[in-house]
Amino acid sequence: MPDNWVGTITGPILHLIFLVSVFDIHFKSPIVSVTDPPPPAFPPPAKRLVLFVADGLRAQSFYQPDAAPILNYLGKTQGVLGLSHTRVPTESRPGHVALLAGLYEDPSAITAGWSDNPVMFDSVLNRSTHAWAWGSPDILPMFAKGSASSRVTTDSYQEDMEDFASEDLSELDSWVFDRVERFFSSALSNHSLQLQLRESGNIFFLHLLGCDTNGHVHKPHSQQYKENIKSVDQGVDRMIKVFDKYFRGDGRTAYLFTSDHGMTDWGSHGTGMDQETVTPLVAWGAGIRQLERNVGARQQFDQVQAFKNINRIEVNQADVAPLMSTLIGRNIPVNSVGRLPLEIIDLHPTHQVEAMVAQIDQLLAQYKALERRHEQVYFPSIFHVAYDQLEDEKIFRKKQNIKNTSNQGHVKESLRLCSSFLDELMDGIEYYQRYQKNILIILIRIAFVGCALINLAKLSSSGQKSEVVKRRYSTSIFTVSGLFIAMANFSWFCQGLPTHFLLYYLAPVFVWSKLVFYVVTRSFVQLQFRKLDILIFVQILAIILIIKESFFDRRWLSFGFLTLLIHPIINSKILPRNTFPFWFVSLTVLAIFPWLPVVDGKSEHLLLVLLSGFITSFSGLFWYMSIRLNFLKLVLCSCPIVSSVCVYYTGSSLGLSPVVQICSWMVFTLAMPASMTTRPFYLERTPFLCLSLISSYLLLSLSYEAMFLPILCLAMALWSKIEDNQSQDVFKKNDHFGAFLRENRGITHPKRMVTLQDVSCILSFLFVIFYSFFATGNIASLNSFDPSSIKCFVAVFSPFLMGGLLLVKILIPFLCVSLFFIQIIWFRGCDFGLVMNVLQLFCDILGLMFFNLVQSTGSWLDIGTSLSHFVIVEGTTIFIVILLYFAAMISKLKICY
Numbered sequence: 001m002p003d004n005w006v007g008t009i010t011g012p013i014l015h016l017i018f019l020v021s022v023f024d025i026h027f028k029s030p031i032v033s034v035t036d037p038p039p040p041a042f043p044p045p046a047k048r049l050v051l052f053v054a055d056g057l058r059a060q061s062f063y064q065p066d067a068a069p070i071l072n073y074l075g076k077t078q079g080v081l082g083l084s085h086t087r088v089p090t091e092s093r094p095g096h097v098a099l100l101a102g103l104y105e106d107p108s109a110i111t112a113g114w115s116d117n118p119v120m121f122d123s124v125l126n127r128s129t130h131a132w133a134w135g136s137p138d139i140l141p142m143f144a145k146g147s148a149s150s151r152v153t154t155d156s157y158q159e160d161m162e163d164f165a166s167e168d169l170s171e172l173d174s175w176v177f178d179r180v181e182r183f184f185s186s187a188l189s190n191h192s193l194q195l196q197l198r199e200s201g202n203i204f205f206l207h208l209l210g211c212d213t214n215g216h217v218h219k220p221h222s223q224q225y226k227e228n229i230k231s232v233d234q235g236v237d238r239m240i241k242v243f244d245k246y247f248r249g250d251g252r253t254a255y256l257f258t259s260d261h262g263m264t265d266w267g268s269h270g271t272g273m274d275q276e277t278v279t280p281l282v283a284w285g286a287g288i289r290q291l292e293r294n295v296g297a298r299q300q301f302d303q304v305q306a307f308k309n310i311n312r313i314e315v316n317q318a319d320v321a322p323l324m325s326t327l328i329g330r331n332i333p334v335n336s337v338g339r340l341p342l343e344i345i346d347l348h349p350t351h352q353v354e355a356m357v358a359q360i361d362q363l364l365a366q367y368k369a370l371e372r373r374h375e376q377v378y379f380p381s382i383f384h385v386a387y388d389q390l391e392d393e394k395i396f397r398k399k400q401n402i403k404n405t406s407n408q409g410h411v412k413e414s415l416r417l418c419s420s421f422l423d424e425l426m427d428g429i430e431y432y433q434r435y436q437k438n439i440l441i442i443l444i445r446i447a448f449v450g451c452a453l454i455n456l457a458k459l460s461s462s463g464q465k466s467e468v469v470k471r472r473y474s475t476s477i478f479t480v481s482g483l484f485i486a487m488a489n490f491s492w493f494c495q496g497l498p499t500h501f502l503l504y505y506l507a508p509v510f511v512w513s514k515l516v517f518y519v520v521t522r523s524f525v526q527l528q529f530r531k532l533d534i535l536i537f538v539q540i541l542a543i544i545l546i547i548k549e550s551f552f553d554r555r556w557l558s559f560g561f562l563t564l565l566i567h568p569i570i571n572s573k574i575l576p577r578n579t580f581p582f583w584f585v586s587l588t589v590l591a592i593f594p595w596l597p598v599v600d601g602k603s604e605h606l607l608l609v610l611l612s613g614f615i616t617s618f619s620g621l622f623w624y625m626s627i628r629l630n631f632l633k634l635v636l637c638s639c640p641i642v643s644s645v646c647v648y649y650t651g652s653s654l655g656l657s658p659v660v661q662i663c664s665w666m667v668f669t670l671a672m673p674a675s676m677t678t679r680p681f682y683l684e685r686t687p688f689l690c691l692s693l694i695s696s697y698l699l700l701s702l703s704y705e706a707m708f709l710p711i712l713c714l715a716m717a718l719w720s721k722i723e724d725n726q727s728q729d730v731f732k733k734n735d736h737f738g739a740f741l742r743e744n745r746g747i748t749h750p751k752r753m754v755t756l757q758d759v760s761c762i763l764s765f766l767f768v769i770f771y772s773f774f775a776t777g778n779i780a781s782l783n784s785f786d787p788s789s790i791k792c793f794v795a796v797f798s799p800f801l802m803g804g805l806l807l808v809k810i811l812i813p814f815l816c817v818s819l820f821f822i823q824i825i826w827f828r829g830c831d832f833g834l835v836m837n838v839l840q841l842f843c844d845i846l847g848l849m850f851f852n853l854v855q856s857t858g859s860w861l862d863i864g865t866s867l868s869h870f871v872i873v874e875g876t877t878i879f880i881v882i883l884l885y886f887a888a889m890i891s892k893l894k895i896c897y
Helices: 009-024 068-080 092-101 107-112 171-189 191-197 210-218 222-248 317-327 348-377 392-407 411-433 439-462 467-495 501-521 531-550 552-562 569-573 582-593 606-627 631-652 658-675 684-699 707-725 758-772 799-826 833-854 860-892
Strands: 048-054 079-085 131-135 152-156 203-207 253-259 278-285 314-315 461-465 523-524
Touching: 009 501, 009 833, 009 860, 048 092, 048 317, 068 079, 068 203, 068 222, 068 278, 068 569, 068 758, 079 317, 092 317, 131 278, 131 684, 171 191, 171 203, 171 210, 191 392, 203 222, 222 253, 253 317, 253 523, 278 317, 314 317, 314 833, 317 348, 348 392, 392 411, 392 582, 411 439, 439 461, 439 501, 439 523, 439 833, 467 501, 501 523, 501 631, 523 833, 531 552, 531 758, 531 833, 552 582, 552 758, 582 758, 582 860, 606 860, 631 658, 631 684, 658 684, 684 707, 707 799, 758 833, 758 860, 799 860, 833 860
Parallel strands: 048 203, 048 253, 079 314, 131 152, 131 203
Antiparallel strands: 079 278, 253 278, 461 523
């Protein structure tokens, strides 16, 4: 194991801390323990409320001409049409929590697959007299769990109904409509249920999953998705008749129709594109009034055909929760941060003021809870800086001013004062929710810089320790480090921060203590530059800039291959004429991929997948005709054909064949272990490992990315061949690769320093890693991968399994590149630990750059994109370390041969 702190454990852990910190800095949970404010005094505009949530329905598709004529007619003639703007992450659980609880989900919910409650929260359903909910078993239980007096009753279908291979996925919505109709039919003979239904303040929640499932499988542009929208539209009309019939047309029912999130053209969601964050909003019925003007309308949506000649409303998704609570006259959920859209509620002017005061009381209670929590610190004069805009005296005067103005009959002025007060309360809540933001940003930046400097120090050191200097300064360094550790612990303890915040406070102390100790106790060499080194330095700088710019425009990746062509020139005494032309051609082909259209799910090129499988298998067979082929190697060579046939058959037929599913899982799980039974010789083990990885990658491919990985492996093999030719060492010809990490190229002691040429080579590997992520038509976003690519493996919705398979698709090219890079640094005789230092140095630089670009304000596209960029960089940093060690292990592991 290399003697450096960024080795197998500490480096990935530090970057994992950096990765998690961005959520605490920018997206911390707003949930605090809040006492209930008094109940609203105004009479409820509606006796009951019906909420329809069409999961995965984007506004772009809903407002197409004739897409949902009934709902559009209801909104235009009896209520309001508009848009609801969601926030990242655009997933089902966070979207429903925002709609029903009025808060934006804690990122920790992802650890529960967005289906359980890592943090308990209040909701509109919990505030109702009684709530009934029908729909998906992934959504409904989280609102029933912990509800007061079990007032939320749920009815869910079985999970196996969420079958991606089903002929008609709109059956999920039909099931909900049928169950609701059956429920009201059964109520006619159930006296206790009748009494419950006649009470005021009830909510009926219909969760409709069909659009989301159809969008994932068939894409939002498909006929199936469009037909599902019509099915929902007709189902809503059917439900209106059911409610009117049961309640005898009493006119006391309010209706809301919206969605939890949208969807990209390629059938995924999760980030901040308009296709994902803009959802439809339709409200009609009791308590809903038509608009006299546009409310919150954004100019970019003025051209939507459905909004021509009408007034519309645009709200944030969390605003729906206070809207529903106000309609049925119930308290707003205590942790809601939504703003009440008063303009669409049919209330007497005096009651409008009372409704706004009710929201002020709710937000004020939340603000006071946050303030008390931050005041409960030791040494408050040091660790607590109060929000001076909302002192107790100012709050009293503002509330009194609103009351007096309302009593004088100045309703408009009262509403204006309420709105101003709400703005200040929102700012105050935001202040305390992001109280640690600035200090955490400073701490993480300091730790990032320290990480980069310690890697630079290791690269500049000769590796020799000075025991005299070590004994002289060790005590002083440890004493100062101990003082800083004590200060960090003292600050964390006095503020009563969460346990994991201690890691943020200690990370800079740990990193900089290690840096100072290393610098003091090591000797350093004098750097010397040649004229050729200037060209290499320019190449290094160019690669860093190209990697950065590729996050915003992936076509920059094509220019990165120009820097790779410099390698044979600057690193070779003799130009490898036999290999270089083929390498040049392979790099040229790879440079084309970033210019291909971004994957959008509109078309699948299954013939390319089939062609790639056949070419790869026959190339493998042709290559190994010269060696003795046993049965196992023949099977491994045929795996790409099997994979491509499975993909082609599944894409050309309806549903998932059990035979295809079994074959797919067998290739996916057994090909790689089988390839490790070959000799651990670099000319045998690595090619067969690549064949097995290509086979698994083909099973997850749908289009031209199937051609990408074989070409990438060819280019890496040629690069390795070039380095092999320059090695001039015959020992490796008979080496079984087992000497790696013990003896580089047969040399007992590998190089203790890396040259600038080595740094250039290692950075080029980092470039290829990022290229392998972006080059196959995927943009720099967490939602970039088409979920349809897993259809050879699973048909029933399973978030963790599907996400795991997509993660494997991302990592396979990383591992293929790592396998060849292990050979390259073996040929160059580089110390493995120093190679890690170079990689971590440039990853630290990129990580710090994108950490500074993360933002929590502005459009949700910008917010989601900036977060995705940082997660990609940090995730790559962590996986590079793991994959290189894993590649080294499987390259030299002896099983049987």
